[in-house]
Amino acid sequence: MPTKQSSATKKVKTSTPRTMEDLLHASHITPPRKGTECEATIVQISRRGILFDIGWKSYAVLGDLEIQEIGPFLSHLKEGEKVVARIVVEESKEGYPVVSMRRFFDKGRWDILQEKFESEEVMEVLAGDYGKGGIFIDFMGIRGVIPKIQLTTDYIDNPEKLSGQKIKVKILEVDKIKNRLVVSQKAAALGISYKDIQKRFDAIEIGKTYKATVIGFSEFGVFCELDKIEGLIHISEISWQKVNDPQKHVAVGSVIDVVVVEKNAVNLKLNLSIKRLSKDPWEDLEKKYPKDKEIKAEVIRKESYGYIVRLEEGIEGLIHISKLTGNERIEIGKPISVYIEKIDSKSRRISLLLLPTEKPLIYR
Secondary structure: OOEOOOHHHHOOOOOOOOOHHHHHHHHOOOOOOOOOEEEEEEEEEEOOEEEEEOOOOEOEEEOHHHHOOOHHHHHHOOOOOEEEEEEEEOOOOOOOOEEEOHHHHHHHHHHHHHHHHHHOOOEEEEEEEEEOOEEEEEEOOEEEEEOHHHOOOOOOOOHHHHOOOEEEEEEEEEEOOOOEEEEEHHHHHHOOOHHHHHHHHHHOOOOOEEEEEEEEEEOOEEEEEEOOEEEEEEHHHOOOOOOOOHHHOOOOOOEEEEEEEEEEOOOOEEEEEOHHHOOOOOOOHHHHOOOOOOEEEEEEEEEOOEEEEEEEOOEEEEEEHHHOOOOOOOOOOOEEEEEEEEEEOOOOEEEEEEOOOOOOHHHO
């Protein structure tokens, strides 16, 4: 281990015996104290460690645990550079201080991520478990996520296959204050530039109709791509009818017409709709189904509170159990004659009355 000879030590006369404490006091050198921070100049860098000049009689070294972390930082450190170090051991058995660069590591990791984000550089991360938000990843101890929509088609339906693998990604969002890191496997695999994506995103207009390609499904909707911009058709925006299974309405790889409902400028994502391309069947419904008109409808299911009846595609009503005597013969899938009791277009609810054998007075 290289050591330094203090110039103050050289000036001490051998004829005058003095203690080490006297020598240090006379030379104005402050001994390292555990827990204190100091300015350290990097003297030597290697994968086996770093030597620092902290103004002491011998050079300081980096702690063993942090030596294991130094690899990714080597290209960001230079000999002669000054960094903040914290004393963790005042004097080891070998006679030199041991320091920590934890503050640099914590700050440096985010700086590295910011640089990679700005340069759109591909980097390697370790994929972890799949959760509701996507695949969790780790980069030098910082936890991030790959949203499901940011996976390639090989993994979008089976994201758990990536768990434990080292994969290449590009950064979509990095925010040290929020401790947020979002990356994309698809961008790295397909060579997508998010500076180009930003321009494409800005050109898309809310309310305008576009062609979109279906790329996958989730329990809450359909994933699409519109001019390389990611979008979601929420399950409630697929049809004016109630949708339970999106895959019964569109198929992966199909090109469909969609209207842009909303733009998320933070994540560069789009909220899309299919159903808004057609007229809302609830518009002017009261004019179409006046109270005094007999309506032929179809019973589609029975609930504990009554029967659900379909008047037309996308329009269903309820014959509440309180409106029945219990003696009626109502069969699922069979046609039935009903009258409108009440239409609530805002809540999209229709109360129906079963056509009696003899019309009540109010309908005469």
